[in-house]
Amino acid sequence: MLALVIGLVIFLGVHSLRMLAPAWREQQVQRLGLMPWKGLYSLVALIGLVLIIWGYGQARLAPTWLWVPPVWTRHLAALLTIPAFILLVAAYLPGSKLKARVGHPMLLGVKFWALAHLIANGTLADLLLFGGFLVWATAAYVSNRRRDRLAGLVPASGQLSRDAAVVVVGLVTWVIFALWLHLWLIGRAPFGG
Template structure:
């Protein structure tokens, strides 16, 4: 469990530098240069992610159960991840009305993903992993939206076609992940089998 916690602290910590230490971040970029900062950031994020994967895998071998979710929550979780994938796609498709409306669709998508997995999973490792990501996404979303408002930042919407692209890409990615990749990578098939 310690490896999972260290991974979460490292991964979410480096992704929270703008939230908790914006001035320090700017100082590091000024001192080291943008490329060096991005390299360090990427290495720390990757190490954190690998520790999360390893720690979560180890924790699943000897789970500490906090609650047992009914089987139907797996299907509810699978459905709740649909908007998560669409929001993730909307992050990378420029000019969507989705991004214009929510500002930071990836963070909102992480919230959907985390809530979905908390509903269907009840171990201590699940609570740490998905609860940690949920708390991080909520805090960063609130701060990011406030920062956007104060700076007058708006995300322009180009047209409905951009939203359709994000929706189609998100749905295709969801189908591929739900039916094949989740079982292959995580070892759990959301729809059984």
């Protein structure tokens, strides 16, 4: 469990620098240069991610149950992950009205993903992992939207055809992940027994 906690602190910490220490972050970018900063940032984030994955895997071997979620929560979680995938695609497919409206679809998608998994899982490791991501994504979303407003950022209006592409790609990705990749990558089938 310690590796999971350390990984979360490292991964979410490095992803919170712009929110919690923007002046320090900017000093480091100026001191190191943008590309070396990005390389160091990526390396630290990767170390945190590896610790999260390893620590969560270890915690699943001897889980500490806080509650036993009813079976129906898996179905609710599956529904909540649909907008998570659509928002993830909206973050990377430019020109959609959805991205223009939401502003930071990746963070909103993480919130849906984390909430879905909190509902369907009841161990201490789940609470730490998904709860940590939910708290971080909520704080980051609020911070980024405030920063956008203060900067006077006005997003482009977007095109409806791009929204259609976002939804289709998001749904197809969700189906592939839910039916095949989740079991292969995570070791559990969302719709399995």
